[in-house]
Amino acid sequence: MIPGPTEFEPEVMMAVGAPTTSHVAPDFIESFGHALEMMREVWLAPSGQPFIIAGSGTLAMDLAGANLVEPGDRALVISTGYFGDRYAELLKRYGAEVTALKAPAGEVVSDAAVETELKRKRYKLMTFTHVDTSTAVRVDPEPLGLLGEKHGVITVLDGVCSVAGEVIRQDEWKIDVVFTASQKAVGVPPGLALLVASPRAMEAWKGRKSPVGSYYSDWTHWLPVMKAYEERRPAYFGTPAVNLVSALEVSLRLILKEGMEARFRRHSDRGTAFRKAMRGMGLTMIPASEEVSANTLSAPLYPEGVKGADFMKAIGDSDVIVAGGLLPGIKDTYFRVGHMGAVTNGDILTTVAAIDGALSACGYRK
Numbered sequence: 299m300i301p302g303p304t305e306f307e308p309e310v311m312m313a314v315g316a317p318t319t320s321h322v323a324p325d326f327i328e329s330f331g332h333a334l335e336m337m338r339e340v341w342l343a344p345s346g347q348p349f350i351i352a353g354s355g356t357l358a359m360d361l362a363g364a365n366l367v368e369p370g371d372r373a374l375v376i377s378t379g380y381f382g383d384r385y386a387e388l389l390k391r392y393g394a395e396v397t398a399l400k401a402p403a404g405e406v407v408s409d410a411a412v413e414t415e416l417k418r419k420r421y422k423l424m425t426f427t428h429v430d431t432s433t434a435v436r437v438d439p440e441p442l443g444l445l446g447e448k449h450g451v452i453t454v455l456d457g458v459c460s461v462a463g464e465v466i467r468q469d470e471w472k473i474d475v476v477f478t479a480s481q482k483a484v485g486v487p488p489g490l491a492l493l494v495a496s497p498r499a500m501e502a503w504k505g506r507k508s509p510v511g512s513y514y515s516d517w518t519h520w521l522p523v524m525k526a527y528e529e530r531r532p533a534y535f536g537t538p539a540v541n542l543v544s545a546l547e548v549s550l551r552l553i554l555k556e557g558m559e560a561r562f563r564r565h566s567d568r569g570t571a572f573r574k575a576m577r578g579m580g581l582t583m584i585p586a587s588e589e590v591s592a593n594t595l596s597a598p599l600y601p602e603g604v605k606g607a608d609f610m611k612a613i614g615d616s617d618v619i620v621a622g623g624l625l626p627g628i629k630d631t632y633f634r635v636g637h638m639g640a641v642t643n644g645d646i647l648t649t650v651a652a653i654d655g656a657l658s659a660c661g662y663r664k
C-alpha cells in the first residue's frame with residue numbers, strides 16, 4: 299500500500315513475464331502504436347503528442363525541462379513539497395532562471411499569488427505538481443492551466459502521482475505538458491516515462507534557438523519514433539522497454555474499459571473513505587483540508603505518544619506495507635498510504651485494520 303510501485307493487475311504481469319519479442323516485431327509495433335493512441339484518451343488530450351520512453355518519472359520531468367527550457371529562460375515552479383523542489387533544481391541544470399513559490403507543508407499556493415507573480419515578470423514556463431507524493435497535497439490544475447494560457451506561459455503538470463487516478467482534462471484545462479511514470483496509477487511496473495505534449499509545447503520546442511542540453515531526452519530523437527509506431531511502422535532511437543510497453547498497452551486497455559469518469563469517481567470514493575477512517579481513529583492528515591487532499595494517497599500524522607519507528611515495526615508484523623514520511627524536516631511525524639490503481643475496497647479495509655492494530659500495539663487509545 300505504498301504510493302508506488304503499486305499493485306498490478308494479473309493481466310499486466312502476464313505481459314511483463316511474456317517472452318520478449320523484437321522491438322520491430324509486428325505484434326509489438328501494434329501494441330506500441332495502440333498504447334500511444336490510448337494515452338490521448340487517458341490524458342483527455344485528443345490534440346496531444348504522446349511519448350513513451352524507458353526511464354522513471356524523473357526522466358519524464360527531464361523530458362519537459364530539457365526540451366522546453368533554453369538558457370536564460372524564466373521558469374516559475376509552484377512547489378507543494380519534495381517533488382516541486384526537485385523540479386526547481388532540474389530546471390536550473392538547463393539554464394533556467396527559476397523562481398519558486400513554495401507552499402507551507404499541507405497547503406497550496408493560492409491562484410492569486412501565482413497570477414501576481416505572472417504579472418510581475420514574463421515567464422516562459424510554469425510547473426506544478428498535481429499530487430506531491432511527499433505531502434499528499436493536491437493542487438487544482440485547472441485554474442493554473444488557464445492562467446498559463448492567459449499569460450502566454452507554457453504549463454507543465456507533474457502528474458506522476460495523479461494520471462489515471464485524479465481528474466485531469468489536459469486539453470480542456472489548456473495544460474501544455476502532463477507526464478507520469480508507469481508504476482503509479484497507470485498500473486505498470488517501474489521503468490516507463492509517459493508524457494503528452496500540446497501542439498503549443500511542440501511549437502515552443504521547434505522554435506528553440508539552442509540545441510537540447512540532454513542527448514537522451516531530446517525530442518528530436520524520439521518524435522520520429524513515436525510517429526512511426528503510431529503509423530504502425532518500426533523505428534529506432536533507443537531500444538524500447540519491450541515488455542513494459544506491452545504491459546502498458548494491457549493496462550491502458552483495462553483503464554479505458556473501466557472508463558475515465560468511473561475511474562476518477564472510484565479513486566475519489568476510496569480516498570474519501572480512507573481519510574474518514576483515519577479521522578475516525580482520531581488521526582489528522584498533512585493536507586490542511588479535504589479540498590487539497592489527494593485521492594491517490596494519504597499522509598496521516600502519528601498521534602501524540604506514538605513514535606514512527608515503533609509504528610513501522612508494529613505494522614511490519616501485519617501483511618500490509620505502508621511508507622514512511624518523505625518531506626525533510628517533518629518526515630518522522632507522519633506515514634503515507636497509497637490507494638491508487640488496482641487497489642480494492644478489501645485492501646482499504648485490511649489496511650485500516652492493520653493501522654488500527656499497529657496503533658494499539660504502540661499504546662494508542664482514541
Ligand code: PMP
Binds near residue numbers: 354356357427429431
Ligand atoms: N514526481 C512525483 C510527484 C513523484 O511522486 C515521483 C516519484 N514518487 C517523481 C516525480 C519521480 O518519479 P521516479 O521516482 O519514478 O523517478
